[in-house]
Amino acid sequence: MRRRVILIASLTLVAVLVATFAFLAKADEPTEEDIERWTEEYMKVKDEGRELWGSPELGTNGVSCGQCHPNAANTHPETYPKFQQQLGEVVELRTMINWCIQNPLEGEHLELDSEEMIALEAYIAWERRGVELAPGKH
Secondary structure (H helix, E strand, O other): OHHHHHHHHHHHHHHHHHHHHHHHHHHOOOOHHHHHHHHHHHHHHHHHHHHHHHOHHHOOOOOOHHHHOHHHOOOOHHHOOEEEOOOOEEEOHHHHHHHHHHOOOOOOOOOOOOHHHHHHHHHHHHHOOOOOOOOOOO
């Protein structure tokens, strides 16, 4: 009898734990409204990045990112971090974006967490969506 009570109590505890974990797992699932809002916000930032990409305002010599990299071509965000010959070290995409702004565009570096940097990264990632990640690849 005692074993039966312990078995029933144990099974009840397991059932409660399973139900609790199932509930918690569903609590982390985004709703359709969440996904719609997140997508809308991302697209706004991506569009800001596209505007910056085509604008000479990041530099001082009238050159824009898009003149060398139309539609973010040849930026390969999926390969960062990687060794970058111009810098002589392994860097992330943000560092390379700043190198391009400071050198070919003759502009001032962007703070790594600035709205402009995030927008540029969002635009580059959007243009390269669907490409397989290949960190370290040239």
